[in-house]
Amino acid sequence: MKKVHNFSAGPSILPTEVIQQTANAIQEFDGMGLSILEISHRSKNFEKVVAEARQSVKEILNLPDRYEVLFLQGGATLGFHIAAMNFMKEGGKAVYANTGVWASGAIKEAKLIGQVDVPFDSAASNHNHIPEVDFKGNYDFAHYTSNNTIYGTQYHYTPKSEMPLVCDMSSDIFSRPLDASAHALIYAGAQKNLGPAGATLYIVDKELLGQTGRKLPVYMDLQAHIDKDSMYNTPPVLSIYTCMLTLRWIKELGGLEGMEKRNSAKQSLFYTELDRNGLFQGHAVESARSWMNPTFRLNDDQLAAEFDAMWKEAGISGIAGHRSVGGYRASMYNALPIESVQVLVDVMKEFERVKG
Ligand SMILES: *Cc1c(COP(=O)(O)O)cnc(C)c1O
Numbered sequence: 001m002k003k004v005h006n007f008s009a010g011p012s013i014l015p016t017e018v019i020q021q022t023a024n025a026i027q028e029f030d031g032m033g034l035s036i037l038e039i040s041h042r043s044k045n046f047e048k049v050v051a052e053a054r055q056s057v058k059e060i061l062n063l064p065d066r067y068e069v070l071f072l073q074g075g076a077t078l079g080f081h082i083a084a085m086n087f088m089k090e091g092g093k094a095v096y097a098n099t100g101v102w103a104s105g106a107i108k109e110a111k112l113i114g115q116v117d118v119p120f121d122s123a124a125s126n127h128n129h130i131p132e133v134d135f136k137g138n139y140d141f142a143h144y145t146s147n148n149t150i151y152g153t154q155y156h157y158t159p160k161s162e163m164p165l166v167c168d169m170s171s172d173i174f175s176r177p178l179d180a181s182a183h184a185l186i187y188a189g190a191q192k193n194l195g196p197a198g199a200t201l202y203i204v205d206k207e208l209l210g211q212t213g214r215k216l217p218v219y220m221d222l223q224a225h226i227d228k229d230s231m232y233n234t235p236p237v238l239s240i241y242t243c244m245l246t247l248r249w250i251k252e253l254g255g256l257e258g259m260e261k262r263n264s265a266k267q268s269l270f271y272t273e274l275d276r277n278g279l280f281q282g283h284a285v286e287s288a289r290s291w292m293n294p295t296f297r298l299n300d301d302q303l304a305a306e307f308d309a310m311w312k313e314a315g316i317s318g319i320a321g322h323r324s325v326g327g328y329r330a331s332m333y334n335a336l337p338i339e340s341v342q343v344l345v346d347v348m349k350e351f352e353r354v355k356g
Pocket of ligand 1: 170
């Protein structure tokens with residue numbers, strides 16, 4: 001197989017050994033003589049997988065006992081709605097920070113459930129920074145998006161909040177240590193840092209549930225999933241299996257401290273070159289730069305065809321920018337090795353040598 005450097009924004013790169021082990025389980029799972037695709041989710045063999053995945057999240061985050069871990073479906077998009085439905089009281093209101101496309105999506109969904117105020121908003125500068133967010137006032141909950149996958153900005157602090165704090169962590173979960181216990185709810189689609197599309201991770205403080213006075217459809221009710229150990233209905237079996245393997249991989253590499261070291265080295269290598277190289281500029285202001293999704297562009301767009309030919313020739317895949325920002329986005333999720341970042345940096349240097 002040709003070596004491809006996978007900078008895709010999502011679904012995205014997974015550890016090679018995790019993909020190999022997933023492939024093996026599709027052939028035959030756990031000595032059962034069957035594929036993992038064709039077994040009951042109620043079999044002992046699969047119950048072990050869900051239990052390990054949930055336990056690993058608790059260990060990696062060092063979660064207090066009041067937290068529960070669930071692997072549901074629907075992506076972060078359903079998470080927008082589940083978050084609001086489980087924390088917004090009847091006739092209540094919530095406060096949100098708008099820092100990008102996904103934050104705006106979360107706000108739109110919450111408005112279907114109740115009143116939403118947005119006192120923090122970076123839209124006027126095309127979401128190139130993170131406002132100083134400090135949630136105050138009489139709201140049922142506060143919501144932010146820790147990493148803005150499309151604009152390439154990231155909170156480098158946990159916002160203060162006087163009310164239960166909810167976060168969409170889809171694109172930077174497990175990329176570095178985080179204060180999970182400051183949150184009432186964290187949710188994240190698997191397909192950025194955790195596994196294949198299909199599973200969505202929920203980490204919830206169960207002591208804060210059941211206070212809205214709402215009747216919820218069962219799938220939207222986090223308590224219903226907790227009561228059934230994350231197996232209320234058929235879960236996304238294969239996606240959870242791969243998530244479980246990725247969580248093992250994270251633990252083997254030193255947990256969140258290990259991930260932070262790995263990701264810090266990558267972002268430093270990349271941004272050092274971006275700042276040094278006169279042909280490029282970044283989208284995000286320095287203090288808000290994302291470690292996961294650096295966004296950048298050429299100062300002279302007319303050079304794009306030549307630059308594109310060079311990185312493609314080097315085996316780089318997936319760095320075309322999102323249409324709302326333009327330019328390039330080099331996503332560097334946990335599984336991306338630093339060698340791939342070095343290849344991109346070498347291409348940028350070579351491009352400067354030829355064009356500069
Ligand atoms: C990718 C992404 C989403 C959308 O996730 P789906 O699983 O496709 O619904 C939402 N929020 C963030 C921060 C994302 O990166």
